[in-house]
Each structure stands twice: as structure tokens, then as C-alpha cells.
Amino acid sequence: MLKRILDLNASDIANMTKEEKLLSIKSAEGRTVVSEIITIAPPILWDVSNVELASAFGADIILLNFYDVNHPKVEGLPINEGEDVINQVKRLTGRLVGVNLEPVDIDTEIIDQREYISEGRLGTAKNVKKALNQGADMVVFTGNPKTGVTNEQIINAIKETKASVGDEIIIVAGKMHAAGSGNEIGNKLITKDIVKDFFEAGCDIVLLPAPGTVPGMTVDFIRELVEYIHSLGKLAMTSIGTSQEGSDESTIRNIALYSKMTGTDIHHIGDSGMSMGIATPENIMTYSITIKGKRHTYRRMARSVNR
Structure with missing residues (x-):
């Protein structure tokens, strides 16, 4: 029988x-937390990786940012480079793992200097x-700041991926912010x-910006979407x-509750x-406690990877 996440x-x-x-x-009814990790950043606890840290604090899914499929690397792992890195993350955390990839539009106008x-x-x-x-379970087509990722190129990336391996990997798409684009800002970011x-x-x-993050993203606007x-x-x-x-915990609780009000499935x-x-x-x-309470949060935090 299938279990909730x-x-x-x-x-x-x-x-x-x-x-x-x-x-x-879907069956968890809006109680899934995804924690994003920059793979090339040094661990804040020096000898414990950030993927393990995020898992220990209640994340249900780990999302790897700055991950290069040609040079796989996650800082802080016992063996932090090579083709087995994602599988090592899964062994150490017991979590589903996603990867950010960026459909860059080289022709789009960038507000700042392009990265x-x-x-x-x-x-x-x-x-x-x-x-x-x-070993990735999920790919997220999105954009980091100043990269010039556009919705048009995201659509092209989805089409190509769906035709290639779309039945094998979860495809997520959307921008968390403008990613440098001068034409896709505020409520023009997603429609x-x-x-x-x-x-x-x-x-x-x-993927939609949470209410209270990108300017103009209200509860009503995101709820309708x-x-x-x-x-x-x-x-x-x-x-x-x-x-x-990196805000105070009160702000995090507000964003979590606003997002919950929209009916979203994943946070x-x-x-x-x-x-x-x-x-x-x-x-x-x-964030986890706000959307699913201490019981489910602590269960996730305490569950052994050996189960």
C-alpha cells in the first residue's frame, strides 16, 4: 500500500x-517540505554536510542547487565528488533528491550583469x-539570480525532457524570482x-513564488493559480x-501559513x-512545524535511514 511522504x-x-x-x-495534503542546498558551499557545521543538516531539521525532499551533472559534487560528504554523489545523499538522508537545472535564454535582456x-x-x-x-528523483527547471532564465526557455526544456525521460523523472518548472529578466517581474513572473x-x-x-516573497505575490493571487x-x-x-x-521565525511562520492558505502541495x-x-x-x-505540527516534524527528524 502506498504511503504518504x-x-x-x-x-x-x-x-x-x-x-x-x-x-x-499529493496524499500528504500540503505537508511536504523541500529544502534547497547549494552543493558547492562549505557546510556550516564543517564536518556534517548541509544535506544531512537540512534532513535533521525536518526536510522531506532535498533540492540540489549549483549541481553540475558533468562534475557532480556535494560539499561535506565523505566522498564529495563523482557519479555516485546523489546516491550517497540518498543513503545518508533517506530523502528524495531533486536537482535544479537552468534553461538560460541568451537573447533576453538582463537588468544586471549576467551570471x-x-x-x-x-x-x-x-x-x-x-x-x-x-540518481535524481526530480528536476526543477528554474533560474538563479542574473542568469537570464525565461519562461519561454523553461517550456522548451520541459518539452525536450518529456520526450526523452519524462516518464522516469518528476518535472518541476517555474521561477522563484525574475532571475535577472527585465520582462518577467512581479505578477508577470507567472500567469x-x-x-x-x-x-x-x-x-x-x-513552482510559484510563495505569498509574501516576490512583490505582488499575494495569497489570493497564488491561490487562484x-x-x-x-x-x-x-x-x-x-x-x-x-x-x-534567513528571516526571523515569525516571518517564516507567516509565509508558511500564507502558502498553506493557497492550497499548495509542496513548500x-x-x-x-x-x-x-x-x-x-x-x-x-x-516551517515544517507550522504546516504539519510537531508530531509529524519530529517523526521526520527522528526516523532512521536504516528503516
Whole structure:
């Protein structure tokens, strides 16, 4: 019998199909926390990796940012480089693991100086296939600041990936902020038409900025989009990608409750707390407690990876 993600053991995850993972998330009814980790950042606890730290504070899914499929690396692991890095993360944490890849639009106008990224971080079907073979359960097509990722290029990346390995890996798409684009700011960042285009291209989950993060993202605005996503039979993920993952705990509780009010299925918390690399650990736990209570949060925190 399929378990909610709230109840999954490491041994359960090992044998789940893509559709089972999606159903497990859906059945948790908006109580799934994704913690994003910058893979090249040094661990804040020096000899314990940030992926282990995020898991210890209640994350249900680990999302790797700055991960290069051509040069796989996660700082802080016993063996932190090589093709087995993602599988090592899964062994040490017992969590589902996703990877950020970035569909850069080289022709779009950038507000600030463009940040160029390596080939292994680009949002291409070739790179998704490599991430899948390295152990990833999920790919997130999104953009880091000043990279020039656009919704148009995200749609192209979804189409290519769906045609290639779309039945094997969960496809998430959307921007947490403008990513440097001068044309996709505020409520122009995401619309119903863009959501529809994402799903028609083959997306499984749409990423939306959480209410109270990107300017103009109100509870009502995001709730309308989440309801539309659900009407199409798909899942939504609200995200904190504005360094508010390093805010005070009261702000985190507010964002968590606002996101809960929208009806979202997955709650994402970003990778920049007091420094770059991971959210303030207490905020991961605070977010988790806010949306699913101490009982389920502590169960996740305490569950052995050997189960």
C-alpha cells in the first residue's frame, strides 16, 4: 500500500516509481517540505554536510542547487565528488533528491550583469538524463539570480525532457524570482497562460513564488493559480527564493501559513540563510512545524535511514 511522504522510510523510496512519488506527495495534503542546498558551499557545521543538516531539521525532499551533472559534487560528504554523489545523499538522508537545472535564454535582456553558468548546469534534456542516471528523483527547471532564465526557455526544456525521460523523472518548472529578466517581474513572473503552457509541454509540478516573497505575490493571487493547477490534475509548489529563508521565525511562520492558505502541495525553502548554502536550520524546522505540527516534524527528524 502506498504511503504518504509523511510516513516514508528510506527503503520505501528506493523502489518507488515516478507516479508513486507524485501520489505520495499529493496524499500528504500540503505537508511536504523541500529544502534547497547549494552543493558547492562549505557546510556550516564543517564536518556534517548541509544535506544531512537540512534532513535533521525536518526536510522531506532535498533540492540540489549549483549541481553540475558533468562534475557532480556535494560539499561535506565523505566522498564529495563523482557519479555516485546523489546516491550517497540518498543513503545518508533517506530523502528524495531533486536537482535544479537552468534553461538560460541568451537573447533576453538582463537588468544586471549576467551570471554565466557551466554547461552541466543548463536546463537541457541531455543534462536531465545525466541527473537521472546519477540518481535524481526530480528536476526543477528554474533560474538563479542574473542568469537570464525565461519562461519561454523553461517550456522548451520541459518539452525536450518529456520526450526523452519524462516518464522516469518528476518535472518541476517555474521561477522563484525574475532571475535577472527585465520582462518577467512581479505578477508577470507567472500567469495562468504560463501555467497552461508548462503543463501542455509535459510538466508535473509548477513552482510559484510563495505569498509574501516576490512583490505582488499575494495569497489570493497564488491561490487562484494553485486552484487552476489542481483543476488540471497537477501539483503546485510554493517557494521562498528571496533570501527570506534567513528571516526571523515569525516571518517564516507567516509565509508558511500564507502558502498553506493557497492550497499548495509542496513548500520550498531556499538556500540562503545567514550565508549562502542552506536556509537557517531553525527556519526549516519552524516551517515544517507550522504546516504539519510537531508530531509529524519530529517523526521526520527522528526516523532512521536504516528503516
